[in-house]
Amino acid sequence: MKIIAHIKNDYTTKFGIPRQSGLAQTIGYIVFEPEYRVNEALRGIDGYSHLWLIWDFSEAHRDKWSPTVRPPRLGGNKHVGVFATRSPFRPNPIGLSCVRLLGTEQTKDGTVLKVQGADLMNGTPIYDIKPYIAYTDSIPDAVCGFADEVMGDRLAVTITDTQLCKLPSDKQKALVALLMGDPRPSYQDDDTRVYGFEYAGFEIKFTVVGNMLTVKEIK
């Protein structure tokens, strides 16, 4: 497997990355490796609104595989078969994410793809990029096991303008979307705890009481 590209985005730590693609509003850039920096290879890609990324769960490599995992969304104590989850801890640590293609940009690293919604950490190696083809890939009424059961979980986010405006305007919406998705490790549920994570070079501190997330500080 050859690395064809890496992603460049604001997720500089694992903590805080949304658990699925699309939940994130964050913008990212797909920068090709020199060998694959060939404009011809992208001819026609701008006709697609969405792309699949197939990538390396580079932070989840293990020597041995485990038949079950404990998804954080289920509270972290229920065992589920690895092939019934999108967990990174699988026999081949390959990730699959659907992103929105916003366009191409010319940079010193050649033509890069500007995408939205990637749940990849900054620097993640990418193995393949494929166009999203709705007539085969879109199954709106697919039944989705426990993923369906827990999808109702969204937090109400309270954040003052003063805090929010510390972020560049193009990152504000993305942060709120990310917070609504509940970036806490799910096995934690402590009303009094101040959680913190890094986003776009800022430190975000928040508390969660019930379904209410309150941002305490951005710096």
Place this chain on the structure above:
Amino acid sequence: MKIIAHIKNDYTTKFGIPRQSGLAQTIGYIVFEPEYRVNEALRGIDGYSHLWLIWDFSEAHRDKWSPTVRPPRLGGNKHVGVFATRSPFRPNPIGLSCVRLLGTEQTKDGTVLKVQGADLMNGTPIYDIKPYIAYTDSIPDAVCGFADEVMGDRLAVTITDTQLCKLPSDKQKALVALLMGDPRPSYQDDDTRVYGFEYAGFEIKFTVVGNMLTVKEIK
């Protein structure tokens, strides 16, 4: 990359395999390699109606990659960038297919998955199996480049839940379908213009940039 399973089906030659998953109604069986023949790894999978298969285009290995391919759908004489296609001839020959999960069966080769719609040749090695999760994987209105040209022109529709929920639930799907069909007067193509029309007693306002329709307001 470890081979975790192989598919068993009736496609014994490349010729005649549908060009995308889902287009095939054929039944196939996913037979795990001995190391991965562990029932626990499938726990919970029966809660999903569809699965992703990530597999090896084992019949399409090449020593060198080519930046462009000539998709059969386009008559075989138009060059398209490899990342704008699902062609097997790509830097990493990895296939991605969505299949319907019909159930599990006990066989002498352990528990196998019975699936429908796989566009894989008999014996194809499989690297990963993931559940299909509609809320991230299903984008019914994705714009699909030349794949659309051969399936019919549609717009990608962006609409927030807040806006969409102003409509009665039985009209929401119909509105999106209507917007995908491009309700603009066809002689108009003005990126900056806010178009408006009435639907089910509501006023719908939207813009169109390229193939992207964005709903601005519903009232």
